[in-house]
Amino acid sequence: MTTTREEILKRIRSAKGASSPEQAASAYAGIERGYQSSASLARKEILHLFEDRLHDYDANVYHAGASGVGEVVAGILSGRGVHRVLVPDGLPSEWQQGAEFVVDRGFSSAELDGFASVMTTATLGIAETGTIVLQTAPGQGRRAVTLVPDYHLCILPAGRVVETVVEAMRLLESTKNIPTTFFSGPSATADIEMTRIKGVHGPRFVDIVLVGEE
């Protein structure tokens, strides 16, 4: 008896002719990729664009010098009245100022739900789309920690901001097996009369601290 797998693969091969990995690889090389693949703006413009896009998505943007992150964080948290913040392992301790910081120890979903705020860093920022790229890595944590709390404070070194999606994808090439989440502004829906409503299930409030380069 043939398995379903064999049968479907047989159907595919009889539908369009069998292919081999070698044939696929050689045809693949011929795919045209004429789209823009590198930055077109100056560094300063890229950062301005990034900030503009984040504002479009209702995220707040703050700036800090390399040594002043903790102070800026403390200011933001006190402004928001936040006293207790979830953090992943590997987040620089000098950033953790102005509140009680609790390191994620594999909390259950229900325990995560007990945190209103989370602070992490990120792998990349993409200026043209106002996107922040998170990965399962030190300082960023597993995917759930940046999802369940309602407020996300993200510290991003400005040197990690690129202009285009394509540049970002190419930088991520070496870590493409790691769980990766792109977020662009707070979670949102337009399912009701196409009205954009901020914050459905993911964090409803997002602040970004850009570190350095200004």
Place this chain on the structure above:
Amino acid sequence: MKVALFITCYNDTLFPSTGKAVVEVLERLGHTVEFPAGQTCCGQMHWNTGYQVEALPLLPRFVAQFEHAEAVVVPSSSCVAMMREHYPMMAERIVAEGGDATLPQRTAVLLPRVWEFSEFLTKKLGLTDIGAYYPHRVTYHASCHGLRSLGLGDGPQKLLKAVRGLELVEISNLEQCCGFGGTFAVKNADVSSAMLSDKTRAVLNTGAEECTACDNSCLMHIQGALHRQRTGVTTRHIAEILAHTEASEAAEEAGETEVNV
């Protein structure tokens, strides 16, 4: 230039005044017009409705009638789109089915010389002002095939803007289909009529006296509703506007010529 006119089956039968206007414009511009008598239909209706077998013989017929022409002018954007989009593939299919092996080559050589009427004026001859006079408020409907398949762009509007006395008012849903779509208008008459309502509402909102286009099939559709509703607004092929001059206006006023609507 010697220009061969492909009038198309429905213009021949239903809108002869459009053909007369094309002849008048081309001759006024100093060209000689020929009308190959064996011409009938481009095959669009059959092809688009799924009757491909029936459409195929019309391709060699068209090629045989027109391949010696210097230029072929067609006052119908959808028929030109039919030829450009489907004739090369149809020719290949005829060969594959054992037909005339010279067809693909002959078709490929002929097609670049086939022009939609307004496109012939603007792109081939490079004209916008052809000395027309038409003192009316007019709106332009961009037929889907003219807009998307032929890429006519604002060529027709440029021709209209150059017409003395003509006030061109832009329609709000220029890129929207009127709902004709050939047999779609009868096979899906209800949806087609709903689409047409949107179009006629937009036509009426312009306050124009007339709606023009490069394709009488859309105009026949739009006119069908405008007349049913007794709106008093009418339609007219762009060739008929461009054929109109101060002299023809004077003749009409004197009651000498019949007005073709």
Place this chain on the structure above:
Amino acid sequence: MSRIPLDPRTAPPFQAAAKALLGDAQLRKNVRHATDVIQNKRRKLVEEKQDWQLLRESARQIRAHALQHLDVYLDEFERNFTRAGGTVHWARDAAEAQRIVVGLVKESGSSEVIKIKSMTTEEVQLNNALEAAGIHAYETDLAELIIQLGEDQPSHIVVPALHKNRAQIREIFRRTMNLPDLGDKPADLADAARRFLREKFLRVKTAVSGANFLIAETGGICIVESEGNGRMCLTLPDTLISVVGIEKVIPRWQDLEPLIQLLPRSATGERMNPYNSLWSGVHPGDGPRAMHVVLLDNGRTNVLADSEGRETLQCIRCAACQNACPVYRQTGGHAYGSVYAGPIGAILTPQLMHMEHSQTLPYASSLCGACYEVCPVKINIPEVLIHLRNKVVEQNGWYTPESLAMKAVAAAFRSERRFRAAQRLGRIAESPLVKSEKQKFSIVGQKQTGNTGWIGWLPGLLGGWTDTRDLQAMPEETFRDWWEKRGKA
């Protein structure tokens, strides 16, 4: 909460369903508003992307290439996904997919699942199968939740509840969530959904999803979404089951470069959707401990076998064609009798059904080309529609009234003599129907205008025209008659 699913096998002909829906003023207003908003946003964002046409062309080539080598890439995906700790299942058809998913859910020890919006699970009518097996599915996408609680059906690929407005949604939530004081602002309604679902996200241990892309080289999955409900389902449960059409595979990570730029701009008119999740298999300490992908055929290999219809499978489900389609914009999605509505549905559904059902769908288009113009992967939908119409004609045979008429007209077109005879015959045939508008009285200042005959009623197949439109009568002289006389003069 069992609903009667949209099923192409039992759906009425498009014309009949459309006629009924055209009478629903509220639905038409809702659909028009939603499609207008998305289209306007889309247009703005496409214009700002100067390499848009290059992105489209690249994406088209990637998708066509993936289909051409589908056996290779599915095999590669399976190998890499398995290596990453996941399990791949294969399903020939809807029934097999249902059986596999029900089995996996039971194996996970759960009698409930949380679900991410997925057209594929709608296609295989998974929720009904789960329910029959005693498993309750909670839809977590806001629109799908509205559909589920309202015992309704999706009418759009990206915004499935676009046919409902806020007042209708409020009524559904008030009734089913028992919230008598619920406000009617969109934010109130979204907030109600947030509270209703949060408890499910934290409690339910098994999730079901679809996927936007499978990445062969990494064994990866890409899911794009807006609300965060997707991330909840992908990361909090212990078991995740993704039901994915076999055509969704792309070769490499770098293929996402054009695709994740084209998709959000085309789908929702955003530069980037709020969330993209990319991962492969199982990652210890992060996300589900068991991860299953069910690869679904369900007619797709049949589409693949037709070289002219194959490009249908390039679709990335952005729904731009639905928003642009003047037919869809009048009727909404339910008229199409399938979860895949609009232009893409009109070509996909009949093909998935082996052309045995949904034969009216290829005709549900005026061939205006708006769908092709906006398609991010350049599926030439009008061409495929025409191709499918030809198949329908072949299947229906020669002896339908339409076929006989078309053949008669075609015969006339093959000879000038017969064509002229047909023109004369037409004039004779129409004459009893023509109402003359020739002026019987001379009216001060009014001259007789040229066209004076109109037809207000036509019989048989042509009657649809004259229901709402008049038809100009044939002039007394054809162009070729005039030309001949002119030559002789």
